[in-house]
Amino acid sequence: xxxxxxxxxxxxxxxxxxALYARHHRMVRAVVxxxxxxxxxxxxxxxxxxRIWKGLSSFRGSxxxxxxxxxxxxxxxxxxxxxxxxxxFGLLKETMPDxxxxxxxxxxxELVRKGLSLLSExxxxxxxxxxxxxxxxxxxxxILEIPExxxxxxxxxxxxxxxxxxxxxxVSL
Amino acid sequence: xxDEKFTKLDDFLAKHQPVPPPAPQDELLRLxxxxxxxxxxFWLRSPLxxxxxxxxTLLVVWMVGVRPFSSPDRGEIDSFVVSTLGDFYSGDVxxxxxxxxxxxALTEE
Numbered sequence: 001x002x003x004x005x006x007x008x009x010x011x012x013x014x015x016x017x018x019a020l021y022a023r024h025h026r027m028v029r030a031v032v033x034x035x036x037x038x039x040x041x042x043x044x045x046x047x048x049x050x051r052i053w054k055g056l057s058s059f060r061g062s063x064x065x066x067x068x069x070x071x072x073x074x075x076x077x078x079x080x081x082x083x084x085x086x087x088x089f090g091l092l093k094e095t096m097p098d099x100x101x102x103x104x105x106x107x108x109x110e111l112v113r114k115g116l117s118l119l120s121e122x123x124x125x126x127x128x129x130x131x132x133x134x135x136x137x138x139x140x141x142x143i144l145e146i147p148e149x150x151x152x153x154x155x156x157x158x159x160x161x162x163x164x165x166x167x168x169x170x171v172s173l
Numbered sequence: 174x175x176d177e178k179f180t181k182l183d184d185f186l187a188k189h190q191p192v193p194p195p196a197p198q199d200e201l202l203r204l205x206x207x208x209x210x211x212x213x214x215f216w217l218r219s220p221l222x223x224x225x226x227x228x229x230t231l232l233v234v235w236m237v238g239v240r241p242f243s244s245p246d247r248g249e250i251d252s253f254v255v256s257t258l259g260d261f262y263s264g265d266v267x268x269x270x271x272x273x274x275x276x277x278a279l280t281e282e
Contacts, residue, residue: 021201033193041193042200049204108189131186163182173181 017053020065025049027066027133028073034116034128035077040084048076063142070129070143078121108171115165123158130155 025045032044051072059068116124125144129135137155141148166173197203217223 018201021204025196025200029193029196034191038194042197045196045200046204046207050207053208105189108185109191112186112189113191127186131183132190159179159182162186163179166182166185171185173185 013056017049017056020052020069021049024066024069028069030132031070031073031128032077034132035074035121035124036080037113037117040080044076044080047080048073051076067139067142070133070135071145074125074129074143078125081121111166111169111171115162118165119158119161123154123161126151126154127158127162 028048029041029045032048033041036044048069052069055068055072059065063071116127119127122144126140129140129143130137135143137148137151140155141151144151146154163173
């Protein structure tokens with residue numbers, strides 16, 4: 001079998017890559033975790049950084065590196081979700097209440113995760129980027145490559161659905 | 174967007190944000206190793222693509238007439254019989270038909 005080798009890194013390119021990893025790996029980890037669950041998180045972080053490595057030479061800086069990396073992480077997670085369709089199954093397995101789990105607010109966190117899992121991928125991405133990553137709708141529109149109005153309306157509908165779900169679960173909001 | 178409607182939700186999400194599990198200690202090392210590893214060509218990465226390739230190869234083999242898994246078809250047998258009988262009744266049976274001609278003559282007698 002003839003294998004295609006990735007281009008071996010120039011030392012400066014590798015240094016850039018390592019710097020990007022050091023600066024953004026926590027953010028990548030959080031995004032893929034919120035979008036795809038904990039089961040595949042390590043693989044998805046690796047997949048995201050492999051895509052970053054492959055795209056490093058063609059990255060022209062038309063957007064900021066942060067925006068570019070967010071976009072790659074979101075796309076990697078959404079691609080995975082579309083391919084595997086394991087998200088709901090995996091999440092439900094993960095979110096079975098653990099009687100030994102006495103962590104403060106554990107039940108509420110699981111409710112948030114379950115609520116997110118019930119949203120569509122597009123809506124989930126907007127909520128994750130806005131609420132957990134603290135990005136504005138303008139930044140989200142750039143990352144997801146959608147108009148800002150669309151980002152705003154997705155956020156509105158996603159929050160409405162989350163609110164309804166949490167109220168049904170007995171959370172007083 | 175009516176912000177008031179979501180104020181409590183925003184607080185709730187901020188307070189109860191799920192936390193991802195910690196990254197493995199050797200994550201960067203594993204990543205670098207993965208980057209160095211050869212990647213198979215894209216058409217070998219998907220079993221579906223391989224299946225299509227095998228099916229297409231078999232189809233081409235069949236179309237050019239090799240037909241490795243089939244017996245002679247009815248058309249071939251029919252044309253063989255028709256041409257042999259035709260030769261026989263027209264008397265054009267060559268050397269191989271001598272015995273048959275003799276048998277036919279004996280029958281007529």
